[in-house]
Amino acid sequence: MRAHPVEYELVSPHSLPGVLSLLASEPGAWLPIAGGTDVMVQYSAGILPARKLVSIWNLPELCRIETSADEIRIGAGCTYTDLREHEAINTEFPLLSSAASWTGGIANQNRGTLGGNIVNASPAADSLPALLVYDAELLLVSARGERRVPYSGFHIGYRKTQLAPDELIRAVCLKTRFSGYYAHTRKVGARNAQAISKVCLAALGRIAEGTVEDIRLAMGSVAPIPLRLTATERILRGKRIDSQLVQLAKMTAAAEIQPIDDIRSSARYRAAVAGNLVAEFLEQLRTNQERTERATRVLSIWNDLPPDKAAEEILPCCGSKAWARQMAARRPIFEEASLLSVCDEVWKNLPQSDWLEAFRSHPRIGDSHAPSSAQAKSAAWSGEEQRKAASADEDIKAALAAGNRAYEQKFNHIFIVCATGKSAPEILAILERRLRNDKTTELREAAEQQRQIARLRLKKWLLS
Amino acid sequence: MTASSQERPQCEISFTVNGMSHTVRAYPMERLLDVLRHDLELTGTKEGCGEGECGSCSVLLDGALVNSCLIPVLQASGSEIVTIEGLASNGRLQVLQQSFLDCGGAQCGICTPGMILASVHLLNKKPQPTLEEIREGLSGNLCRCTGYMQIIEAVADAARTGAAK
Numbered sequence: 223m224r225a226h227p228v229e230y231e232l233v234s235p236h237s238l239p240g241v242l243s244l245l246a247s248e249p250g251a252w253l254p255i256a257g258g259t260d261v262m263v264q265y266s267a268g269i270l271p272a273r274k275l276v277s278i279w280n281l282p283e284l285c286r287i288e289t290s291a292d293e294i295r296i297g298a299g300c301t302y303t304d305l306r307e308h309e310a311i312n313t314e315f316p317l318l319s320s321a322a323s324w325t326g327g328i329a330n331q332n333r334g335t336l337g338g339n340i341v342n343a344s345p346a347a348d349s350l351p352a353l354l355v356y357d358a359e360l361l362l363v364s365a366r367g368e369r370r371v372p373y374s375g376f377h378i379g380y381r382k383t384q385l386a387p388d389e390l391i392r393a394v395c396l397k398t399r400f401s402g403y404y405a406h407t408r409k410v411g412a413r414n415a416q417a418i419s420k421v422c423l424a425a426l427g428r429i430a431e432g433t434v435e436d437i438r439l440a441m442g443s444v445a446p447i448p449l450r451l452t453a454t455e456r457i458l459r460g461k462r463i464d465s466q467l468v469q470l471a472k473m474t475a476a477a478e479i480q481p482i483d484d485i486r487s488s489a490r491y492r493a494a495v496a497g498n499l500v501a502e503f504l505e506q507l508r509t510n511q512e513r514t515e516r517a518t519r520v521l522s523i524w525n526d527l528p529p530d531k532a533a534e535e536i537l538p539c540c541g542s543k544a545w546a547r548q549m550a551a552r553r554p555i556f557e558e559a560s561l562l563s564v565c566d567e568v569w570k571n572l573p574q575s576d577w578l579e580a581f582r583s584h585p586r587i588g589d590s591h592a593p594s595s596a597q598a599k600s601a602a603w604s605g606e607e608q609r610k611a612a613s614a615d616e617d618i619k620a621a622l623a624a625g626n627r628a629y630e631q632k633f634n635h636i637f638i639v640c641a642t643g644k645s646a647p648e649i650l651a652i653l654e655r656r657l658r659n660d661k662t663t664e665l666r667e668a669a670e671q672q673r674q675i676a677r678l679r680l681k682k683w684l685l686s
Numbered sequence: 687m688t689a690s691s692q693e694r695p696q697c698e699i700s701f702t703v704n705g706m707s708h709t710v711r712a713y714p715m716e717r718l719l720d721v722l723r724h725d726l727e728l729t730g731t732k733e734g735c736g737e738g739e740c741g742s743c744s745v746l747l748d749g750a751l752v753n754s755c756l757i758p759v760l761q762a763s764g765s766e767i768v769t770i771e772g773l774a775s776n777g778r779l780q781v782l783q784q785s786f787l788d789c790g791g792a793q794c795g796i797c798t799p800g801m802i803l804a805s806v807h808l809l810n811k812k813p814q815p816t817l818e819e820i821r822e823g824l825s826g827n828l829c830r831c832t833g834y835m836q837i838i839e840a841v842a843d844a845a846r847t848g849a850a851k
Contacts, residue, residue, distance in 0.1 A: 225715075227712075227713035227714075227715040227716040227717075228693045228694060228713055229693070229694065230694060230713070230714075230715040231694045231714070231715075232714035232715045232758055232760050233714070234714075234760055234761070234763070255758070257756075258756045258757060258758060258761070259738055259756055262717070262738070262755070262756040262757070262758065263737045263738060263756070265715065266717070266736050266737060266755065267737070275715065275758075277758070277760065277761055279761050303750075326738070326826060327741060327804075327824075327825045327826015327827065328751050328804065328807065328808075328822070328823055328825070328826055329738070329741060329744055329751045329752050329753045329804070329826050330738055330753065330756075330826060332750040332751055332752055333750075333752055333753075333756065333757075414825065415822070415825030415826060416739055416825065416826055648816075648817065651842065651846060654846070655814065655846060
């Protein structure tokens, strides 16, 4: 049955104290509504129990994201779009920004709020497993004052929370102490967007001296509330990840959850998927650790080379000799992340002639022959990068060849594009667009593409 | 209506739609979608699922793509709204609209206004989107006719010819 708007009251006090005094005046009578992505669905279906609503959308007190030395405080009224676009959240709490990116489509991300996701208390809510593994705390506010509670105990049963009838969530507080962890998240649903998950996982892990130093696992859609997998974590801590341990973890996870049969999936399927998601994370955690160790070895050998040898070793990643010399001069470098940021900085500050030297080290897109000056390693990488583009039909190849000629005539250097993963038609579209650039704009755009190529090649080099 | 139901007062709500100021008398919980279609007779905005799943009722609210079926009209008070009727100017279609026609991106037409507004929103944020970004930008809009490929091509085509403002 459709709801009749005449039966509902909605007021908008425009300030937090105004909302709080209304909630205090008749505790439990007023339902807060923010972006409406949950409340309006119930309303339209005629199943909204409340008849009096108070809008908390756009309250300035709830929309701020504040960062301090050791904490990010996210206003409960921040939308998924706000979360996705916030740089510090992307860097420090990637599990949260990933969850935000697959909650609904763009329109719902523009309206759905983090606070709403928490109080709606769906066991399938996308952002909640992330809040569990990050040890979030909630700042609750009422006319009586504020209190800060750990998020882990906030959900006390199916769609039940600790929130008092006169309270609102004011903010979600996250300590910035997880940057050294490997983060992994995965949603299994009928499709990527707009689908409620059958099972979702948020996971953090850190390996030290070959064993699991810390591990944090949380799942959605597998119990009446978002669930931290404490038993599975317990059997993993302090252990070396091998196939036996992975099997044990799968079984423990499947036994620890309390899945149900419902319209989206079956309990049996959910248990199997839950085990598989834990196994997938453990494999990735181990692989990531191996990659890190390998990169550390490559960098430590490189750090010990004499300057000219070190420059020669890294030259194929970019093609500019000045870049390679300056990279070598910036040693010692111990980690992939710092290698990449030094690369960006050196590249950005090079004069144009050095950029052009790097461009010349690449074969034309669609051309199988690298320039004779290119080193063997650079030529082999070019082949890999252009693999996807190489399988094009003759029309596209001809159009690319013509585009390359027009480009070189206009700009006096070859067309540079970070081709990895791009098909020939995609590259052609980019080429046609960039042909309309003026010379200055195009030089900057080509340099940006070359920077991306260098970063990808540095990552490959670290695995050599 | 149930026996306990009680009629609440209407209120006056003002906003701008497609550049024109409007003041309507409405119940505050009326859906923006219904006010646009019934009070302002802007029937280009369609109702599909009525629960924020299909994107047919997409409009821009202060520049942000939203599902108008999920907005109580009171929350639109003071805002600037753009509907599909606000895109063409002086009898000329907006670049995206022309691209949808050229590429066969519209068939039955129910999803088309929402698809185009989602595309406008995407191209305003990312004038040169990758195919993956186009798919993501339109992931909240369902189409049961085209199979999506022509729609994605239409957005790519509009990006190439410079649809962004």
